[in-house]
Amino acid sequence: xxxxxxxxxxxxxxxxxxxxxxxxxxxxxxxxxxxxxxxxxxxxxxxxxxxxxxxxxxxxxxxxxxxxxxxxxxxxxxxxxxxxxxxxxxxxxxxxxxxxxxxxxxxxxxxxxxxxxxxxxxxxxxxxxxxxxxxxxxxxxxxxxxxxxxxxxxxxxxxxxxxxxxxxxxxxxxxxxxxxxxxxxxxxxxxxxxxxxxxxxxxxxxxxxxxxxxxxxxxxxxxxxxxxxxxxxxxxxxxxxxxxxxxxxxxxxxxxxxxxxxxxxxxxxxxxxxxxxxxxxxxxxxxxxxxxxxxxxxxxxxxxxxxxxxxxxxxxxxxxxxxxxxxxxxxxxxxxxxxxxxxxxxxxxxxxxxxxxxxxxxxxxxxxxxxxxxxxxxxxxxxxxxxxxxxxxxxxxxxxx
Amino acid sequence: xxxxxxxxxxxxxxxxxxxxxxxxxxxxxxxxxxxxxxxxxxxxxxxxxxxxxxxxxxxxxxxxxxxxxxxxxxxxxxxxxxxxxxxxxxxxxxxxxxxxxxxxxxxxxxxxxxxxxxxxxxxxxxxxxxxxxxxxxxxxxxxxxxxx
Numbered sequence: 016x017x018x019x020x021x022x023x024x025x026x027x028x029x030x031x032x033x034x035x036x037x038x039x040x041x042x043x044x045x046x047x048x049x050x051x052x053x054x055x056x057x058x059x060x061x062x063x064x065x066x067x068x069x070x071x072x073x074x075x076x077x078x079x080x081x082x083x084x085x086x087x088x089x090x091x092x093x094x095x096x097x098x099x100x101x102x103x104x105x106x107x108x109x110x111x112x113x114x115x116x117x118x119x120x121x122x123x124x125x126x127x128x129x130x131x132x133x134x135x136x137x138x139x140x141x142x143x144x145x146x147x148x149x150x151x152x153x154x155x156x157x158x159x160x161x162x163x164x165x166x167x168x169x170x171x172x173x174x175x176x177x178x179x180x181x182x183x184x185x186x187x188x189x190x191x192x193x194x195x196x197x198x199x200x201x202x203x204x205x206x207x208x209x210x211x212x213x214x215x216x217x218x219x220x221x222x223x224x225x226x227x228x229x230x231x232x233x234x235x236x237x238x239x240x241x242x243x244x245x246x247x248x249x250x251x252x253x254x255x256x257x258x259x260x261x262x263x264x265x266x267x268x269x270x271x272x273x274x275x276x277x278x279x280x281x282x283x284x285x286x287x288x289x290x291x292x293x294x295x296x297x298x299x300x301x302x303x304x305x306x307x308x309x310x311x312x313x314x315x316x317x318x319x320x321x322x323x324x325x326x327x328x329x330x331x332x333x334x335x336x337x338x339x340x341x342x343x344x345x346x347x348x349x350x351x352x353x354x355x356x357x358x359x360x361x362x363x364x365x366x367x368x369x370x371x372x373x374x375x376x377x378x379x380x381x382x383x384x385x386x387x388x389x390x391x392x393x394x395x396x397x398x399x400x401x402x403x404x405x406x407x408x409x410x411x412x413x414x415x416x
Numbered sequence: 417x418x419x420x421x422x423x424x425x426x427x428x429x430x431x432x433x434x435x436x437x438x439x440x441x442x443x444x445x446x447x448x449x450x451x452x453x454x455x456x457x458x459x460x461x462x463x464x465x466x467x468x469x470x471x472x473x474x475x476x477x478x479x480x481x482x483x484x485x486x487x488x489x490x491x492x493x494x495x496x497x498x499x500x501x502x503x504x505x506x507x508x509x510x511x512x513x514x515x516x517x518x519x520x521x522x523x524x525x526x527x528x529x530x531x532x533x534x535x536x537x538x539x540x541x542x543x544x545x546x547x548x549x550x551x552x553x554x555x556x557x558x559x560x561x562x563x564x
Contacts, residue, residue, distance in 0.1 A: 033474060098498035101466075108467050131432075134455040137462060142454075144502075148509045149519060153454060155447040163439040164451075170432020177424035180417060222478065222486035231491040235498030238531065243502070256527040257502055261518050270518035277514070324518075388516040 024114040031109040031198045034218040038202070038210070039194025040225050042186025044103040044232070049172065051096045052136070056169050058089035062321050063162055065401040070349075073368020079398035083319035086401075087247035090323025093143050094243055095236050100136055102232045112199035125178055132171035139164045147259050147322045185210070191225045193217040246324040262326035266388055267380045269318060269326045272402060273361065275387040280408045283355040284387050291376075291393060292411045295342030303392055309333045310378040320402035330396050332377035338412065339371070346372050349415040352395050355408040364404040365415065370397040376409065484550075485543060492539030496532050503528040 062085065065074050075081070117123055139161065146157050153160075176183065186194060195202045195210030196218050202208035209218050223231070245255030252261060262270050275281045283289070291301045301309075310332045319325035339348055349367040356362035366374055374397035378385060385391040390407025397405065439448065473493075477486055506524040513519040 031471075033478075094502060098501055101462075101498075101501065102494075104462065105467065105470060108463075108471065111463060130459060131455075133462070134458045137458040138451070138454050141458070144505065148505060149513060149517075150505065150509050153450065155443075155450055159443055160439070160447065160451055163435050163443065166431050166435025166438065168435075170428045170430070170435055173424050173428025173431065175428075177421045177428060180421050180424070184417070221483040222481075223490035224487075227487065227491055228494065231494035232498070235495035238495065238499055238535075239502050242527075242531070256522075256531055257499070257506065257524070258522075259506065259520060261521055263518075264521060265518035266516050271516045274514045274516050 028114055029109075029112045029199065031112070034196050034220045035223070035225055035228055036106050036109065036197040037189075037191070037194035037218075037225060038182050038186040038197055039189040039191045040186075040228060041103065041106040041197065042183050043191070043229060044099065044106055045183065046187065048096060048099050048103050049176070051092045051099060052168065052172060054092045055089055055096065056165055058085040058092075059162075059165055061085050062089065062401060065404065066158070068365075070367075074370055074400065076369035076373040076398045076400075079316050080319075081399040082401055083247065083317045083325040086319055086321055086323055087244070087325060089321075090143075090147055091240055091244045091247070093140060094147075095240050097140050097144060098236050098239060099232070100140060102228075104133065107197065109197060109199040113201065114199070128171055128174055131167065132175050135164055135167045135171065139168050149322075191229065192220075194225075247319075249327070259322075260324035262324055265326070266386045267383055269328050269380060269389065270320075270324060271388045272320055272322070273407075275391075275408070278354070278356040278359070278362075278408065280355045281387060283410075284391055284408045289392055291409060293338060293342045294411060295339070295344055295348075295414045297341070297343040299342060301338075306333065306376075306393060307378060310376075312375060314373075314375055314396075314398075316396060316398045318396065318402050318405060325402075329379075329381050330375050330377040331379035331382075332375040332393070332396070335366070335374040335376050335395070335397075335412075336372055338376065339414075342412075342414070344414055351413045351415055352406050352409055353411045353413065354406050355410045361403050361406065364395070364406045366395070366397065366400075366404075367415075370400055373398050374400075484546065488539050488543040488546070491542075492535055495535045499531050499535070500528065503531070 062082070065082070068074050113122075142153055142157065143161060145152065146161070151157070189195075189210075193209070195208040196205075198205065198208065200208070202210045205211075207215075209215050239257060241251065242255060242257040243259065245251035245253070245258040246260040246262065249262070252258065252263060255261060260270055262268070265271060275284060287303065289303050291306060293299050293301070312334050313329065313331045315327065315329050317325050317327045335350070336346060339345075339350055344350070347367075348371070349365060350371060351363055351365050354362040374395060377390075377394050377396045378392070380386075380389050385394060390409070393409040394407040395405050395409065439451070443451075474490075477489060477493075481489055503524055506520060507528065510520045510522065510524050515521070
């Protein structure tokens with residue numbers, strides 16, 4: 016295919032002549048990717064809110080499956096976005112080879128913000144996926160970077176949409192087969208791009224068609240989603256060839272995220288003289304035998320992890336609110352529960368508002384006494400609550416207010 | 417459209433600046449250096465290694481594989497690449513965790529092989545159907561000859 020290179024362009028400069036790439040293809044991929052990133056961002060913020068809830072707005076307790084759905088969506092869309100972003104970037108790769116490389120200040124500024132968008136998105140998606148795999152080749156605190164990087168991704172994405180809006184509108188309004196040919200030469204300087212060509216017939220795409228590229232990408236992403244989402248969508252667990260977790264294979268039918276060994280609590284948790292200390296206006300203590308005698312309330316809540324896995328379970332135990340009221344508290348109290356675990360971010364958690372009213376101090380899981388990995392002798396479980404904040408191996412209950 | 421573009425740009429710059437300032441003020445300096453290295457590394461790996469490799473494969477397919485068969489090969493390869501990119505880190509991480517986590521218990525090498533075989537098999541069947549149909553329509557030349 017002959018081209019019309021700007022006169023100064025060196026002969027060795029790369030030229031892209033595939034007719035598969037088109038603004039019409041890119042705009043469609045970008046639209047879906049934008050929706051996926053938006054869904055990831057919003058569901059991520061919902062989870063972050065549970066991690067840093069405002070005092071005046073307690074996290075809700077209903078629907079009980081709320082956190083399960085939002086974080087299942089977060090991880091599923093994040094995983095789907097990995098192949099999706101790679102195809103999307105394939106479709107615009109020639110734009111990296113515009114000639115001359117530094118044609119204007121405006122263009123250079125755009126390239127810098129694009130570099131930030133692309134690199135932040137890739138790092139965000141891959142480190143998120145690695146976190147789901149409990150793999151930390153990056154040596155930083157995952158949550159604090161993932162949270163801030165999300166704003167950089169979304170901010171630079173909105174800026175990118177603003178810059179490209181005319182192209183996006185053109186791309187979405189044009190039939191896939193008839194759209195311009197996207198090469199390293201901008202369409203408005205390239206008579207062969209077909210978008211300013213007027214009488215030129217639609218570009219020929221021998222081999223796979225543009226629609227075929229979109230279909231293959233959709234099918235590939237579909238396979239990834241269907242075979243991985245079983246970690247939260249229970250009916251699909253049996254076909255979970257790419258499922259990171261298999262919840263039903265966890266002890267007592269529920270996985271754990273932190274084992275008793277990792278928390279170094281096996282000795283303290285199995286001590287027969289374990290007691291639960293309630294430190295309120297009217298402090299008291301409950302022995303293991305008293306706790307087990309009081310554990311008569313049942314509830315069915317899913318336990319749902321920020322890493323995307325979840326499992327519905329039958330719990331039995333004591334109502335936390337009754338314990339709090341006996342110590343002189345009310346449903347408006349702010350309560351902190353502490354684990355036997357000596358240190359770490361998850362050895363204590365604050366619970367207040369509707370989650371306090373609905374929370375159980377559980378002794379039984381799916382009809383059996385809690386195993387030590389699930390928090391024996393006593394753990395917190397509340398509906399619509401981030402899994403990591405359902406503290407295990409409870410030792411004390413304190414009043415903040 | 418202009419008002420939308422300005423609005424999007426202003427909101428985008430606002431959110432992005434908030435993220436950058438949060439990162440710079442709330443995260444230890446040592447972490448910032450590592451994050452910066454990862455950001456640059458992601459660009460180098462993607463734009464410098466992965467993309468040229470994909471472009472190279474695409475060019476080789478166009479050069480050596482006839483149009484009719486290439487259509488199916490490209491379709492299968494796109495699907496296979498997407499599944500592989502997710503499966504490879506899982507293969508690497510499989511069976512590294514305590515069993516109670518029910519995390520990465522499977523042999524993902526076998527699972528990836530099954531998925532790739534299914535994709536390859538489906539692609540082959542679709543191609544075989546196409547070849548059979550072309551033969552059954554007398555006088556209709558295969559499309560790769562039609563283009564030449």
